[in-house]
Amino acid sequence: MNQIFEATIGLEVHIQLNTKSKIFCSCPNGYFDAPNKAIDVICCGYPGTLPVLNKEVIGKSIMLGIALNCEINKKSKFDRKHYFYPDSPKGYQITQQKHPILLNGDITLKNGKKIRIHHIHLEEDAGKNLHIGNHSTYTDFNRAGSPLLEMVTCPDMTSSEEVKEFLKKFHSIITALNISSGDMESGALRVDGNVSIKEKSGQILGTKCEIKNVNSFKFLGDAIDFEIGRQSALLQKGEKIIQQTRSWDTKKGETFLIRDKEMVGDYRYLPEPDLPSIIITEEQIEEIRKNMPLLPDQVIKNLIDDYNISLYEAEILYNDPDLCEYFRETYKIHQSNTTIQWILREIIMASKELKTSPLTLPFTPTHLAEMIIFLDEKKISQKIAQNIIKECMKSGEMPKKYIERTGFFMVEINDDQLRVIIKRVIESLPQAIAEYKKGKIKIKGVFVGKVLAETKGNGDPKKIEAIVEEELASS
Ligand code: MN
Numbered sequence: 001m002n003q004i005f006e007a008t009i010g011l012e013v014h015i016q017l018n019t020k021s022k023i024f025c026s027c028p029n030g031y032f033d034a035p036n037k038a039i040d041v042i043c044c045g046y047p048g049t050l051p052v053l054n055k056e057v058i059g060k061s062i063m064l065g066i067a068l069n070c071e072i073n074k075k076s077k078f079d080r081k082h083y084f085y086p087d088s089p090k091g092y093q094i095t096q097q098k099h100p101i102l103l104n105g106d107i108t109l110k111n112g113k114k115i116r117i118h119h120i121h122l123e124e125d126a127g128k129n130l131h132i133g134n135h136s137t138y139t140d141f142n143r144a145g146s147p148l149l150e151m152v153t154c155p156d157m158t159s160s161e162e163v164k165e166f167l168k169k170f171h172s173i174i175t176a177l178n179i180s181s182g183d184m185e186s187g188a189l190r191v192d193g194n195v196s197i198k199e200k201s202g203q204i205l206g207t208k209c210e211i212k213n214v215n216s217f218k219f220l221g222d223a224i225d226f227e228i229g230r231q232s233a234l235l236q237k238g239e240k241i242i243q244q245t246r247s248w249d250t251k252k253g254e255t256f257l258i259r260d261k262e263m264v265g266d267y268r269y270l271p272e273p274d275l276p277s278i279i280i281t282e283e284q285i286e287e288i289r290k291n292m293p294l295l296p297d298q299v300i301k302n303l304i305d306d307y308n309i310s311l312y313e314a315e316i317l318y319n320d321p322d323l324c325e326y327f328r329e330t331y332k333i334h335q336s337n338t339t340i341q342w343i344l345r346e347i348i349m350a351s352k353e354l355k356t357s358p359l360t361l362p363f364t365p366t367h368l369a370e371m372i373i374f375l376d377e378k379k380i381s382q383k384i385a386q387n388i389i390k391e392c393m394k395s396g397e398m399p400k401k402y403i404e405r406t407g408f409f410m411v412e413i414n415d416d417q418l419r420v421i422i423k424r425v426i427e428s429l430p431q432a433i434a435e436y437k438k439g440k441i442k443i444k445g446v447f448v449g450k451v452l453a454e455t456k457g458n459g460d461p462k463k464i465e466a467i468v469e470e471e472l473a474s475s
Contacts, residue, residue, distance in 0.1 A: 024051030045089030
């Protein structure tokens with residue numbers, strides 16, 4: 001992005017709620033291996049049938065509203081959005097246009113910037129058309145009538161980085177609340193991005209293009225970057241942006257036109273006469289608030305406070321529940337400030353190498369805690385600890401047994417003994433002494449390294465360095 005132009009990005013995000021049944025009928029809601037297994041007269045749009053709202057949908061919507069600081073609409077209504085498409089058997093979609101269930105709200109980014117949410121409304125999903133061969137289209141209504149929440153943000157984001165951070169946070173919230181699988185590949189989370197470019201000093205938003213059907217946060221970020229570049233280039237050439245819907249070609253790495261503005265339909269919205277308004281009471285909201293799972297921000301804050309770890313470390317643990325469990329278990333047995341470092345280095349590495357969850361590693365939290373006790377009591381060195389993990393990871397042997405068997409105890413070296421070794425090492429390297437005297441201070445690392453090797457990792461590096469300096473000064 002250059003100095004003259006600035007991007008404005010807003011999102012429309014659909015999430016499929018993981019309720020047991022569909023939004024307006026009792027058909028199961030979810031995935032099925034064969035088409036048209038979860039259908040009835042209501043979701044297939046038979047004339048004369050009446051929709052009945054699934055209560056579970058309301059509870060999950062309220063939870064999301066609380067989590068995103070939304071205003072929960074005490075009286076919201078359904079509308080019909082008319083369009084014809086074979087996977088939408090009624091000829092209209094039941095949605096909320098004028099009175100959505102949730103209003104306003106926001107998500108705060110790490111730098112403190114608030115991304116505003118315009119509203120979140122309820123609607124039903126459509127079925128799926130399967131195009132087979134050149135001449136046949138089959139329609140599967142399993143997904144027709146699945147409950148969706150559609151979130152519309154304000155155009156508050158200015159880069160693909162902000163979009164990705166926003167979406168990651170949103171994703172962690174919906175999965176923490178367990179209201180949706182949040183899985184993009186199966187379509188449980190669908191994101192459309194509206195990108196426009198305006199002059200930096202200007203107030204008026206530019207003409208937007210919508211990016212649709214992108215199925216990962218990374219590809220969406222790439223598509224947004226491409227779109228910002230494409231639109232800026234057009235404006236620089238003095239050309240106009242035409243309002244379009246575009247998609248992302250992963251192979252070519254560019255967005256391409258799906259349709260332009262002339263094809264935007266007139267949906268002839270009208271109030272849905274077959275469904276009563278949704279009435280939500282303050283008591284209902286309070287009841288849900290009391291029983292809500294902790295939100296990601298709160299869990300991360302608790303990790304930081306309970307274990308005295310950094311935000312960065314807490315986020316890694318939060319994003320890997322098995323690793324977090326491994327950490328908690330280890331810490332429960334032996335409380336040490338060094339535990340987190342072993343978890344984030346050796347345990348992550350081992351679980352990647354062995355392609356298994358930390359919780360199923362042969363080196364368990366009990367092993368790690370036992371090893372850290374030896375370390376904290378200064379009975380073994382760091383180097384030996386690493387060796388223990390490597391060896392016990394293979395055999396499952398307990399660190400205590402391993403240490404006793406191999407005799408790899410740290411040998412207590414007193415200062416006098418250390419000084420003798422240091423003197424010997426210094427004398428053996430006259431060349432290095434000369435360079436040190438010429439001002440090449442860094443060369444003292446060579447002495448320290450050699451001393452550590454001679455003590456088999458048993459000496460305290462800081463102490464060694466201090467004595468090396470003393471001895472060099474007097475040599
Ligand atoms: Mn929608």
